[in-house]
Structure formats: C-alpha cells, structure tokens
Amino acid sequence: MYGNVVTLNLRITEYGNRVLGVIKEKFGLRDKSEALARFIDMYGEEFVEREVREDVILDVIRSVREMEKRKLKPVSFDELDRLCGLKK
Numbered sequence: 001m002y003g004n005v006v007t008l009n010l011r012i013t014e015y016g017n018r019v020l021g022v023i024k025e026k027f028g029l030r031d032k033s034e035a036l037a038r039f040i041d042m043y044g045e046e047f048v049e050r051e052v053r054e055d056v057i058l059d060v061i062r063s064v065r066e067m068e069k070r071k072l073k074p075v076s077f078d079e080l081d082r083l084c085g086l087k088k
Contacts, residue, residue, distance in 0.1 A: 020036055059085065
C-alpha cells in the first residue's frame with residue numbers, strides 16, 4: 001500500500017496525538033500509523049518530492065561532465081546547488 005516501510009518509535013505531543021486520532025476517524029483507518037501515512041501522503045510533497053525528476057538528474061550529470069572536461073577545481077555544495085539551478 002505504501003511501498004517500502006520503515007519502522008520507528010516516535011514521541012508526539014498530545015495535540016499531535018489528537019490530530020492523528022481525528023484523521024484516523026475521518027478516513028476510517030485502522031490505526032494512527034495509517035493516519036500518519038495518510039497525513040504524509042496529503043502534505044509531504046509540499047516539502048519533499050516523491051522521486052527525483054529525470055531532468056534534474058540529467059542536469060547534474062551534464063554539469064559534472066562539463067567540470068571534468070574543463071578540469072575545474074572541486075566545487076562546494078553551494079556551488080553545485082547553483083549549477084543545478086537549486087539556488088540563485
């Protein structure tokens with residue numbers, strides 16, 4: 001249902017517990033673990049893409065090949081982010 005599964009032990013606030021309880025009841029889920037998974041499905045992509053886009057991977061490969069051709073000095077992570085269009 002959710003792909004690869006990771007087991008974890010976590011602590012949440014009482015408010016977080018109530019939120020998961022409401023999500024569980026609203027969607028008719030079996031437990032709060034399913035409620036958390038549902039919450040992540042609903043809002044996770046606002047923070048993290050599900051998969052790396054192919055165009056981003058190709059841009060990184062092109063950038064690395066260009067650096068190899070020019071025998072450029074090593075770059076920092078900030079410079080690499082700029083080369084990949086992640087920062088301005």
